[in-house]
Amino acid sequence: MDRFRMIFQYFQSNSESVMNGICGLLALASVKIYTCLDFSCPCLPHYNMAYGLGIMFVPPIALFLCGLILNRQSLVMLEEWRRPQGHRRKDLAVIRYMCCSIMQRAMVAPAVWIVVTLLDGKCLICAFSGSVDPKKFVGFANATLAQAQEMLSRVPCKEDELMRNSTSRRAVSRYLRCWSQALGWSILLILIIAVFLARWLAPCFNQAALLQTRHWSNYIDIEQKIFEETCCEHSRLFAHQCILHFFESMRKEIRQHSFDLPREKEG
Amino acid sequence: MDRFRMIFQYFQSNSESVMNGICGLLALASVKIYTCLDFSCPCLPHYNMAYGLGIMFVPPIALFLCGLILNRQSLVMLEEWRRPQGHRRKDLAVIRYMCCSIMQRAMVAPAVWIVVTLLDGKCLICAFSGSVDPKKFVGFANATLAQAQEMLSRVPCKEDELMRNSTSRRAVSRYLRCWSQALGWSILLILIIAVFLARWLAPCFNQAALLQTRHWSNYIDIEQKIFEETCCEHSRLFAHQCILHFFESMRKEIRQHSFDLPREKEG
Amino acid sequence: MDRFRMIFQYFQSNSESVMNGICGLLALASVKIYTCLDFSCPCLPHYNMAYGLGIMFVPPIALFLCGLILNRQSLVMLEEWRRPQGHRRKDLAVIRYMCCSIMQRAMVAPAVWIVVTLLDGKCLICAFSGSVDPKKFVGFANATLAQAQEMLSRVPCKEDELMRNSTSRRAVSRYLRCWSQALGWSILLILIIAVFLARWLAPCFNQAALLQTRHWSNYIDIEQKIFEETCCEHSRLFAHQCILHFFESMRKEIRQHSFDLPREKEG
DSSP: OHHHHHHHHHHHHTHHHHHHHHHHHHHHHHHHHHHHSOOOOOOOTTTHHHHHHHHHHHHHHHHHHHHHHHOHHHHHHHHHHHSOOOSSOOOHHHHHHHHHHHHHHHTHHHHHHHHHHHHHOHHHHHHHGGGSOGGGSGGGTTSOHHHHHHHHHTTTOTTOTTTTTOHHHHHHHHHHHHHHHHHHHHHHHHHHHHHHHHHHHGGGSSHHHHHHHHHHHHHHHHHHHHHHHHHHHHHHHHHHHHHHHHHHHHHHHHHHHTTTSOTTTTO | OHHHHHHHHHHHHTHHHHHHHHHHHHHHHHHHHHHHSOOOOOOOTTTHHHHHHHHHHHHHHHHHHHHHHHOHHHHHHHHHHHSOOOSSOOOHHHHHHHHHHHHHHHTHHHHHHHHHHHHHOHHHHHHHGGGSOGGGSGGGTTSOHHHHHHHHHTTTOTTOTTTTTOHHHHHHHHHHHHHHHHHHHHHHHHHHHHHHHHHHHGGGSSHHHHHHHHHHHHHHHHHHHHHHHHHHHHHHHHHHHHHHHHHHHHHHHHHHHTTSSOTTTTO | OHHHHHHHHHHHHOHHHHHHHHHHHHHHHHHHHHHHSOOOOOOOTTTHHHHHHHHHHHHHHHHHHHHHHHOHHHHHHHHHHHSOOOSSOOOHHHHHHHHHHHHHHHTHHHHHHHHHHHHHOHHHHHHHGGGSOGGGSGGGTTSOHHHHHHHHHTTTOTTOTTTTTOHHHHHHHHHHHHHHHHHHHHHHHHHHHHHHHHHHHGGGSOHHHHHHHHHHHHHHHHHHHHHHHHHHHHHHHHHHHHHHHHHHHHHHHHHHHTTSSOTTTTO
């Protein structure tokens, strides 16, 4: 019992580490889903961009909402916000701190998805292959504009017979992948620099206030957990008393009624 | 309970070993990312160098910042630096020691990335294939300078029809890979010699001072961990008292109201 | 608890076995790096020998220094050597024994690398293909000396069009690989005989002195580890006391201020 109590206590006291774990699992899941997904560009002029940008931006929205749903702290924050004013005063800074930490954790998985799709490059090639200037590539020199558009829209499909073994297909594909990876690394770098500044510059300003806010946000979390446990314990005791009371009264009733029954059963 | 406490204590007391583990994982991750990344040189004269050097130097910056962000000691150091002067005097040597150890650990993963890209050679071939002197290779003898430049920029793309099965493409590629690997091994050797000198010469100088500094940096880390744990414990006790108080007063209220209810429930 | 403590104690007491493990891992890593490395000889007259010999001898130096850096005993030895003379007298034999065992372990991985490169033969073919006497092979009979040198420098590149499907290329290559493997096996045999003699003849001489030296080198290692652990334990106790003191004084301050608050909380 002591062993399990200690593990529970560990996870209860460090609620932040559990949230970090969930956030990391979501990020891993987003990478896993992307690699498992059979991404196949339609290679039709009017569908390419919608499909490519859809794959790039719809799953991140879903992952962001998942992150908000799975985060236990979001409920704690909402209840703290809506609770009636009691002896403990409501501190807006605590609610803001909790909101910030929830948002930050929920945005990790979408950011990972977008960066992974950009580093892979397939989505961006599918979305923007029709927007490339055909004059930049030698293969489209002796084709009309409509033909070039048709050919460019088929760039993402390797097996298409119009473009199979075509050097210009590979050139366009390489050009777009280069842009996609450059964009992906830039976004990643910007995000990491932002996180770095937020983490290294925050302690240089109001460190004491931040520590106090963090302590109170932790306190609210712990209070709610202990309240739930105590409620459970309390209702179990109450239910126990009720059921004992019911059996007591049932025994009394049986005893009262059994005077009407034949005497064999009672013995 | 004792077993888990011992593991926790092990990880808590040896914070350095945890940091070493994180640093090793980052280094492995950098190798893994490089092997997973679909590196495809654009083979366009003005993009090659930017893309090759970008892949070689942007991820190391990101990895370096990641190393600083993930290192728990960096926060400890910042808080030690910013804390108000109390009874324990602030020692600059301790902060310098912590800063050094953080920097060293953060620089492992970027160094691994750069050495791996140089030993692989693709990035350097992509970046500098256009800068090779075409006179050194027989294949470009009867080509104008512009043609030679165009051909050289396509050296990294094996499947390009202009250069497919061309011996000069392979010769340029081999020449650049040879330089790349030579550079990679040289950097690796220099880094290892630097680490070796730092580790073997340090004890020959002020060994006692170093040991003392290390002990104090360890002490600060432990102090902060125990402080956080005690805060958590303190707020749990406080929440417990508050909730017990709430249930006590609730029971009183129920008892007061239950005069209106039938007497059976109260018993 | 006992189980984990036992594993920890095993690794702590048997420092030699940990060192053996690290030494074996380094040897495996050297083989792994060699097989992963994309070795491509430049096939240019002035670069071949530098590249071949560089690949053969630069990594072993790096591996040797890595072996010294990773070996925890090297620091123990340096500190034993530099420590001030106390009640325990400094024994030069112990330091010499530790130095020997460190050197032996650090030399395993470089020896493995050199033997593997020689048994594989590519490096030696690349380095010395230009130094072969062309008169020995029929293919170079009707070529001038400069032509022969040019052709010989391209021997390591299979796909080079000058030498493709050439019988003389294969003959030179076979000849050099034969020498390379002969050298590799010879070095391996000499090393194994040396180890064998060192292990079988050493106990025939001063066995008692050797055992005593080994015991003392072991003692120094254990002493330092227990010292570090005790330091950690000591600073944990000290931090605990400091924090308890802080909370005690905080409680007093709260009690003093709480005269302004309603009396219910205080009870």
